[in-house]
Amino acid sequence: MIPKIPLADWVDTFVDFLTDKLEPFFDLISEGIGNFVDFLVFILTSIPPILLILIFAGIALWLTRWTNALFTGVGLWLIYNLDYWEATLDTLALVLTAVVISIIIGIPIGIWMSQSDRARNIILPVLDFMQTMPAFVYLIPAILFFGIGMVPGIIASVIFAMPPTIRLTNLGIRQVPEDLIEAANAFGSSTKQRLLKVQLPLATPTIMAGINQSVMLSLSMVVISSLVGAPGLGADVYRAVSQVKVGIGFEAGLAIVILAIVLDRLSQNIGKQKQN
Amino acid sequence: MSQAKIEVRNVTKVFGKSPQQGIKMLNEGLTKKQILEKSGMTVGVNKANFEIKAGEIFVIMGLSGSGKSTLVRMFNRLIDPTDGQVLIDGQDIVKMKPEQLREIRRTKLSMVFQRFALFPHRTVLSNTEYGLEIKGADKLERKQKAMEALELVGLKGYENSYPSELSGGMQQRVGLARALANNPDILLMDEAFSALDPLIRKDMQNELLELQEKMEKTIIFITHDLDEALRLGDRIALMKDGSIVQVGTPEEILTNPANDYVERFVEDVDLSKVLTASHVMKRPEKILLDRGPRVALQIMKDVGISSVYIVDKKQKLLGAVTAQDAADAVKNSKTLEEVMTHDVETIAPDTLIADMFERVANATLPLAVIDENHRLLGIIVRGAVLAALAGDEIQLNGNGVN
Structure with a gap:
C-alpha cells in the first residue's frame, strides 16, 4: 500500500513559505490595489447619484442604442431607489479593479502565447486549472497573503476572471489570416511592427470579447468575495442568505443582475465602437 | 536585359520532420512520390535552377501543388529554402540575418498576393503607405508616394475607402499600388x-504590361493559367511536382515542348493569342514601281497569283496592283503608277492573330506586314493563318516577336 500523499501538508508548507518570505511584496500589492479601489470608490461616491446615473445612460446612448440607454437609466435609478447605491459602487469598483488588473496582466500574456507555441502549451493548462478550481479555494491563500477585505476578493476575482482575456487575446492574434501575416512580413515588418500595426488592431474585437467575459466573471465573484469581507452587493446577498431574508436577498440579487446587464452592454459595445 | 537580377541555384524545399534527410534522398535520386511514401515528407521544390534577368516578366507556371507558390516565397524567404541559394543582385538571401532580410524586403522586393491580403482595418491610402511606414519614411513622403502609386493604378479618389468597399479588381489594384509605393526592383x-x-x-493583365513599359521592374509572376503566362511572360518556367520542367520564351515552350508533360499542357492553348503576323506571313511578290505593267502581269502569271505589291528601291511599300488592273494598263498603255491602288491594308509584325481575324477576313488583297519604316516584310494569306491555327508547324516562321 502506498500511504496517502501529504499533498495538503505540502501546499500548506509552500503557502507558509510564501507568506513568510514574500510578505513585503504582498503588502506592497495589497496597498497598491487597496489605494486604487479606495480612489475609485472615492470618485464614484463623490459624484451625485443622479448625475452618475445620467453619465452612465449617456455613455450607453453614445455606444449603443437608445433602448440600452433607457435600461441603464431606469435600472440604475431602481438600484438607487432601493437604497443599494453605495453597495453597488463598491461592487463596481471591485469589478473594475479586477478587470483592469486582468487586462494589464492578461493581454501581455495573451500576446506572448500567440507568439510562441511553447508558451501556449505551458499556459493553456494553467488557465484550465485557474478556471476549473472552485473559486472559493482561492480565497484561502488570498486571506493569508492579503488579509481580509476588498483586496483578497479582487485577487480571487482576477485569478478567476483573467483567463478569458488571455485566451481570447491569444486566439484573436492567431486568427489573423495567414496571408495578412505574410503581407506584413513581405514588406519587412519587425515582430513589433507586425504586432502593433496588423495583429493587435485585427484582434481587437476578439480581445474586447475576452474583456467582456472577464467583466462578467469578476461580477460573478462578488458574492464569493464577500466571504472574505469585501463590501458591496455581494455582502448584502451573503447577509440575506445567512439571515434567511428572501426579500433583501432578491433586492440585492436584482441589483447585481442590473449591474451585470449594464456592464455587459457597455463592454460589448466598446469593442464594436473600436471595430469601425 | 543583361545580367541576372535573380539567380536561383539548386533551390530545394522539403516539408516534414527532417528536411535534411529529404535532401539526401533527393540526392540519391528518389522521386517526390517515393520520398513521400518512405518518409512522409513532401518535396515542395526540387532543385530549381534558373536566372531571371533585370527588367523581364518571368512567369512561373504550373498546376496547383506544383510548388510554384513555395518557390516564389523562397525569393523573399517567407519560406526558408532547405537547400540551395537565391542570389539577388549577387547577394545570397538564404544566408542573410533577420535584419538584412528585413532590409531587402523593405527596399528591393515587394509582393502582391492572390487573395489581395489588404489590411481590412486600414484605408486604401494607409494600406498603400504600409511599406513606407515600415521603412520609417516621414508622413509627407509616405502620403505623396502612396498617392502617386494609387494614381498609377487608377485609384485616385478612393484613398479614403476601406478595402471591403471595393470590388475585387480594385482591391488588387490597391495590392499592386501597395507593392509599387515602395519602389522595389522586384515585384513578386x-x-x-x-x-x-x-x-x-484581362484588363489587369493589360494594365500590368502597360505599367511595366513605364517601370521596367523585374516581375516574377506566378500563375496556373497558360494563357496568362503566354500573355505576360517574357520567359516562362514550367513546373511539375516541384521541379522546373522547362524554361523558355512562350514561343519556345509552344513550338518546342521539352517533354510530353509540357506538350500536353500546351496542346489546348489558343494559338491565335500566341502567334503573330511574323509567324504566319509569306514571302511577298513585289516589283519596283518603275517596272512596267507587263512585268507585273508576267510575275503574277509565273507565280499564279492575282495581285502583286509595289515597292520603291528601299523596299518601302507603295501600293499593289491586281492582274485585272495590270491588264488594263497594258491595253491602254498606262503606267503602273496610274493603275495601282494605294489602298493596301497593313499591319505590324507583332500583331496577334487573334487581333487580325476580322481584317484578314474582309481584306480584298492579302494584308501587308510592314515594319516601322514602312518596309514590306511579308503578306498574310488566309490559308496560312488557318494552317498555323490548326497547329501545322511547317507553316510557321521561326522568327519570333521581339
Missing part, C-alpha cells in the same frame, strides 16, 4: 489575378 506576384473574373483579369 503570386497568382495576383487568379481571384478575379475573366474580363477584369
Whole structure:
C-alpha cells in the first residue's frame, strides 16, 4: 500500500513559505490595489447619484442604442431607489479593479502565447486549472497573503476572471489570416511592427470579447468575495442568505443582475465602437 | 536585359520532420512520390535552377501543388529554402540575418498576393503607405508616394475607402499600388489575378504590361493559367511536382515542348493569342514601281497569283496592283503608277492573330506586314493563318516577336 500523499501538508508548507518570505511584496500589492479601489470608490461616491446615473445612460446612448440607454437609466435609478447605491459602487469598483488588473496582466500574456507555441502549451493548462478550481479555494491563500477585505476578493476575482482575456487575446492574434501575416512580413515588418500595426488592431474585437467575459466573471465573484469581507452587493446577498431574508436577498440579487446587464452592454459595445 | 537580377541555384524545399534527410534522398535520386511514401515528407521544390534577368516578366507556371507558390516565397524567404541559394543582385538571401532580410524586403522586393491580403482595418491610402511606414519614411513622403502609386493604378479618389468597399479588381489594384509605393526592383506576384473574373483579369493583365513599359521592374509572376503566362511572360518556367520542367520564351515552350508533360499542357492553348503576323506571313511578290505593267502581269502569271505589291528601291511599300488592273494598263498603255491602288491594308509584325481575324477576313488583297519604316516584310494569306491555327508547324516562321 502506498500511504496517502501529504499533498495538503505540502501546499500548506509552500503557502507558509510564501507568506513568510514574500510578505513585503504582498503588502506592497495589497496597498497598491487597496489605494486604487479606495480612489475609485472615492470618485464614484463623490459624484451625485443622479448625475452618475445620467453619465452612465449617456455613455450607453453614445455606444449603443437608445433602448440600452433607457435600461441603464431606469435600472440604475431602481438600484438607487432601493437604497443599494453605495453597495453597488463598491461592487463596481471591485469589478473594475479586477478587470483592469486582468487586462494589464492578461493581454501581455495573451500576446506572448500567440507568439510562441511553447508558451501556449505551458499556459493553456494553467488557465484550465485557474478556471476549473472552485473559486472559493482561492480565497484561502488570498486571506493569508492579503488579509481580509476588498483586496483578497479582487485577487480571487482576477485569478478567476483573467483567463478569458488571455485566451481570447491569444486566439484573436492567431486568427489573423495567414496571408495578412505574410503581407506584413513581405514588406519587412519587425515582430513589433507586425504586432502593433496588423495583429493587435485585427484582434481587437476578439480581445474586447475576452474583456467582456472577464467583466462578467469578476461580477460573478462578488458574492464569493464577500466571504472574505469585501463590501458591496455581494455582502448584502451573503447577509440575506445567512439571515434567511428572501426579500433583501432578491433586492440585492436584482441589483447585481442590473449591474451585470449594464456592464455587459457597455463592454460589448466598446469593442464594436473600436471595430469601425 | 543583361545580367541576372535573380539567380536561383539548386533551390530545394522539403516539408516534414527532417528536411535534411529529404535532401539526401533527393540526392540519391528518389522521386517526390517515393520520398513521400518512405518518409512522409513532401518535396515542395526540387532543385530549381534558373536566372531571371533585370527588367523581364518571368512567369512561373504550373498546376496547383506544383510548388510554384513555395518557390516564389523562397525569393523573399517567407519560406526558408532547405537547400540551395537565391542570389539577388549577387547577394545570397538564404544566408542573410533577420535584419538584412528585413532590409531587402523593405527596399528591393515587394509582393502582391492572390487573395489581395489588404489590411481590412486600414484605408486604401494607409494600406498603400504600409511599406513606407515600415521603412520609417516621414508622413509627407509616405502620403505623396502612396498617392502617386494609387494614381498609377487608377485609384485616385478612393484613398479614403476601406478595402471591403471595393470590388475585387480594385482591391488588387490597391495590392499592386501597395507593392509599387515602395519602389522595389522586384515585384513578386503570386497568382495576383487568379481571384478575379475573366474580363477584369484581362484588363489587369493589360494594365500590368502597360505599367511595366513605364517601370521596367523585374516581375516574377506566378500563375496556373497558360494563357496568362503566354500573355505576360517574357520567359516562362514550367513546373511539375516541384521541379522546373522547362524554361523558355512562350514561343519556345509552344513550338518546342521539352517533354510530353509540357506538350500536353500546351496542346489546348489558343494559338491565335500566341502567334503573330511574323509567324504566319509569306514571302511577298513585289516589283519596283518603275517596272512596267507587263512585268507585273508576267510575275503574277509565273507565280499564279492575282495581285502583286509595289515597292520603291528601299523596299518601302507603295501600293499593289491586281492582274485585272495590270491588264488594263497594258491595253491602254498606262503606267503602273496610274493603275495601282494605294489602298493596301497593313499591319505590324507583332500583331496577334487573334487581333487580325476580322481584317484578314474582309481584306480584298492579302494584308501587308510592314515594319516601322514602312518596309514590306511579308503578306498574310488566309490559308496560312488557318494552317498555323490548326497547329501545322511547317507553316510557321521561326522568327519570333521581339
